[in-house]
Amino acid sequence: MKKFRRHLITSALPYANGPIHIGHLAGVYVPSDIYTRYLRLRGKEVIHVCGSDEHGVPITIKARQEGLTPRQVVDRYHELNKTSFEKFGISFDIYSRTSNATHYETASEIFKKLYDKGEFIEKTTPQYYDEEAQHFLADRYIQGTCPHCSNESAYGDQCEKCGTSLNATDLINPRSTISGSTPVMRDTRHWFLPLDKYAPFLKKWIEDKKKEWKANVYGQCKSWLDQGLQPRAVSRDLDWGVPVPLENATGKVLYVWFDAPIGYISATKELTPDWENYWKDPGTRMIHFIGKDNIVFHCIVFPSVLHAGGSYILPDNVPANEFMNLENNKISTSRNWAVWLHEYLEEFPGKQDVLRYVLCANAPETKDSDFTWKDFQTRNNNELVAIYGNFVNRAIVLTNNYFEGNVPERGEMNEYDLKVLEEMPKIRQNLENSLDQFRFRDALKEAMNLARLGNKYLADTEPWIIFKTDPNRVQTILNIALQICASLSVITEPFLPHSAGRLKQFLNISGIPWDRAGDRELIPPRHVIGKGELLFAKITDQEIDRQLNKLIAIRKMNEKVSAGLLPVKKNISYEDFSVLDIRIGTITKAEKVAKAKKLLKLTIDTGLDSRTVVSGIAEHFDPLTLAGRQVSVLVNLEPRKIRGIESQGMILMAEDAEGKLVFVSPGEKIANGSVVK
RNA sequence: UGCGGGGUGGAGCAAUGGUAGCUCGUUGGGCUCAUAACCCAAAGGUUACAGGUUCGAAUCCUGUCCCCGCUACCA
Numbered sequence: 001m002k003k004f005r006r007h008l009i010t011s012a013l014p015y016a017n018g019p020i021h022i023g024h025l026a027g028v029y030v031p032s033d034i035y036t037r038y039l040r041l042r043g044k045e046v047i048h049v050c051g052s053d054e055h056g057v058p059i060t061i062k063a064r065q066e067g068l069t070p071r072q073v074v075d076r077y078h079e080l081n082k083t084s085f086e087k088f089g090i091s092f093d094i095y096s097r098t099s100n101a102t103h104y105e106t107a108s109e110i111f112k113k114l115y116d117k118g119e120f121i122e123k124t125t126p127q128y129y130d131e132e133a134q135h136f137l138a139d140r141y142i143q144g145t146c147p148h149c150s151n152e153s154a155y156g157d158q159c160e161k162c163g164t165s166l167n168a169t170d171l172i173n174p175r176s177t178i179s180g181s182t183p184v185m186r187d188t189r190h191w192f193l194p195l196d197k198y199a200p201f202l203k204k205w206i207e208d209k210k211k212e213w214k215a216n217v218y219g220q221c222k223s224w225l226d227q228g229l230q231p232r233a234v235s236r237d238l239d240w241g242v243p244v245p246l247e248n249a250t251g252k253v254l255y256v257w258f259d260a261p262i263g264y265i266s267a268t269k270e271l272t273p274d275w276e277n278y279w280k281d282p283g284t285r286m287i288h289f290i291g292k293d294n295i296v297f298h299c300i301v302f303p304s305v306l307h308a309g310g311s312y313i314l315p316d317n318v319p320a321n322e323f324m325n326l327e328n329n330k331i332s333t334s335r336n337w338a339v340w341l342h343e344y345l346e347e348f349p350g351k352q353d354v355l356r357y358v359l360c361a362n363a364p365e366t367k368d369s370d371f372t373w374k375d376f377q378t379r380n381n382n383e384l385v386a387i388y389g390n391f392v393n394r395a396i397v398l399t400n401n402y403f404e405g406n407v408p409e410r411g412e413m414n415e416y417d418l419k420v421l422e423e424m425p426k427i428r429q430n431l432e433n434s435l436d437q438f439r440f441r442d443a444l445k446e447a448m449n450l451a452r453l454g455n456k457y458l459a460d461t462e463p464w465i466i467f468k469t470d471p472n473r474v475q476t477i478l479n480i481a482l483q484i485c486a487s488l489s490v491i492t493e494p495f496l497p498h499s500a501g502r503l504k505q506f507l508n509i510s511g512i513p514w515d516r517a518g519d520r521e522l523i524p525p526r527h528v529i530g531k532g533e534l535l536f537a538k539i540t541d542q543e544i545d546r547q548l549n550k551l552i553a554i555r556k557m558n559e560k561v562s563a564g565l566l567p568v569k570k571n572i573s574y575e576d577f578s579v580l581d582i583r584i585g586t587i588t589k590a591e592k593v594a595k596a597k598k599l600l601k602l603t604i605d606t607g608l609d610s611r612t613v614v615s616g617i618a619e620h621f622d623p624l625t626l627a628g629r630q631v632s633v634l635v636n637l638e639p640r641k642i643r644g645i646e647s648q649g650m651i652l653m654a655e656d657a658e659g660k661l662v663f664v665s666p667g668e669k670i671a672n673g674s675v676v677k
Numbered sequence: 678u679g680c681g682g683g684g685u686g687g688a689g690c691a692a693u694g695g696u697a698g699c700u701c702g703u704u705g706g707g708c709u710c711a712u713a714a715c716c717c718a719a720a721g722g723u724u725a726c727a728g729g730u731u732c733g734a735a736u737c738c739u740g741u742c743c744c745c746g747c748u749a750c751c752a
Contacts, residue, residue: 215681216682216683219680219681219682220682222681227679227680292682292745292747293747322682322683323745325745330745361689361700366682366683366690367744368682375688375701378688378701381712383700386714387715390711390714390715393714394710394715395710397710397711398710402710442691445690445699445700452700455711456715456717458710458711458715459707459716459717460716462708462710463710464708464710465708465709465710467710536712599751613752614751614752615751615752617751618751638752639752642750642751642752647752649752651752
């Protein structure tokens with residue numbers, strides 16, 4: 001590998017509209033922190049930068065919903081997240097924010113530079129404008145009727161009921177969520193970054209990185225490049241963000257994806273006057289730690305900006321992780337389905353390392369992983385307590401019992417002693433190899449292997465038996481056991497910094513550099529160690545049940561909220577209703593539509609005729625069980641072709657909060673063709 | 678549907694052409710210094726499925742199924 005003079009580690013800027021949860025930690029901050037601490041211990045010149053990402057439409061929406069200003073919203077989460085990271089032991093060199101002056105300057109400068117170089121394409125396009133509020137409307141600020149499912153409160157970018165992504169212009173009866181008025185189309189001017197122009201350069205660069213990068217990252221990039229890149233707008237009509245630094249650009253700000261990664265540069269600037277060395281010297285190795293949702297921005301878009309800027313280095317690696325689920329369900333900020341870091345810190349005081357351990361051991365490195373409280377408990381009790389904590393405790397207690405805490409002299413060693421001592425540097429090597437490839441799970445396992453080695457050594461040599469007959473031999477054994485403890489305190493530090501620190505206190509040692517881990521002379525004879533305490537405590541079933549109950553309560557609440565959320569639609573007359581011709585019919589045949597996950601082709605005897613209806617219910621019903629069922633059919637719906645099959649009507653279904661579907665059927669058998677009214 | 682990632686003993690993962698391995702759990706044994714912790718041993722896998730290439734396939738090729746992300750469809 002190329003020799004680098006210094007390292008620049010970046011962690012994805014968390015979006016300041018919510019607290020940090022275990023998914024963020026497992027995917028980004030735990031690995032980046034382990035990696036940074038590892039480099040520091042190895043004596044490398046390294047900085048780790050992060051900060052709050054504070055711009056963008058979702059924050060303005062959240063502010064509006066809560067009756068706050070965007071500034072108040074981001075202040076709240078910036079403080080909360082900054083403090084939580086600190087308490088958790090994520091050792092950023094700086095945790096900045098994109099709403100501060102340095103960032104405004106940096107982002108404006110970079111925009112200006114690209115503008116002056118003529119990199120941008122300027123385009124004027126029509127967009128919705130709210131005349132009452134005198135404001136252009138981002139897609140999120142427009143509500144209207146979804147053209148697909150008739151949901152009346154679909155947003156301009158997506159209908160949350162049917163999941164379809166939309167353009168604001170697709171909505172029927174659009175209205176502004178700011179003033180409620182009907183928006184009009186008006187021309188607006190924006191700047192676009194011509195990604196297509198950089199594609200050849202990106203292709204070459206990524207092919208070059210192919211061997212070192214993770215498969216998921218390379219695959220994503222390749223797929224984007226193969227599909228062909230489009231110019232992307234770098235500005236928005238909004239009053240929250242970095243103003244576009246040009247004449248005649250009032251009311252325009254930098255689009256958040258352009259502005260956010262520049263936050264890495266601003267944070268570095270704020271941290272050190274030496275920032276240009278970190279961003280412009282090819283001797284710097286830059287690593288972006290991110291989640292898989294961010295791959296395109298860090299591997300395509302931001303490198304394009306840096307490349308267009310001319311003098312910047314590009315990331316050497318982007319070890320993106322997959323996602324972590326919680327108890328088999330997707331983590332969701334809006335549904336409160338998460339383990340929040342600030343709550344964990346309060347409910348499990350002093351147990352930062354336990355969470356760090358579990359999140360690293362089960363990190364979503366190659367595929368999505370699942371966090372369960374049961375697994376959390378098992379890993380704590382059977383691995384941290386039973387293997388790591390227990391070994392350390394055994395060595396310290398034995399030394400105190402037999403030698404009053406004095407590190408005994410090592411006498412003549414037998415073959416087994418030597419074998420164990422030789423094993424130690426190997427473990428360190430394995431660990432280094434794994435970390436160098438961003439394989440954190442393997443690296444952690446390797447660290448634990450050292451504790452396993454220690455336990456086995458004690459079990460095999462049985463000092464508690466030998467002491468009665470051969471105390472000199474016990475001196476050698478405990479000396480070796482203590483050397484293992486000392487090495488453990490070094491190699492576990494990147495992963496479990498709090499516990500490693502305590503262990504060093506117990507052993508009364510400090511300042512051992514990484515490269516000496518595995519050394520057999522870390523603790524000199526006659527050195528006095530402390531009494532020690534337990535490094536880890538067992539976690540009881542009650543503590544786990546408490547967390548599980550909390551989640552159950554949240555799930556119940558979500559069900560109620562989503563069930564209660566659907567507002568009653570506006571009143572209609574009987575005439576409005578009577579235009580619908582709903583009849584009872586019987587399904588005579590049902591089959592899956594080829595190549596469609598959700599579609600069933602149904603043949604229905606409506607009493608009047610036999611007709612075909614295509615219905616999106618394949619995931620809820622086995623077609624074999626449907627023949628003979630009576631259902632309600634809207635028979636005067638305009639026929640429409642779905643996947644080449646003409647659908648002549650619509651089956652009425654009832655849907656609960658979880659999306660479960662059941663037929664609206666007559667309570668008892670009635671003739672086909674009967675009218676529903 | 679398209680693109681990407683993934684499918685390996687009960688759970689989580691490793692092994693990219695050469696006897697399928699690790700951690701946890703399970704069962705049996707040992708030990709008692711240690712938080713009933715630790716150590717040893719055993720059981721447990723036709724590597725999603727079906728074909729093919731090869732002396733040899735978890736690994737390469739073809740097809741199918743399933744899971745995740747983005748995407749499409751969901752009257």
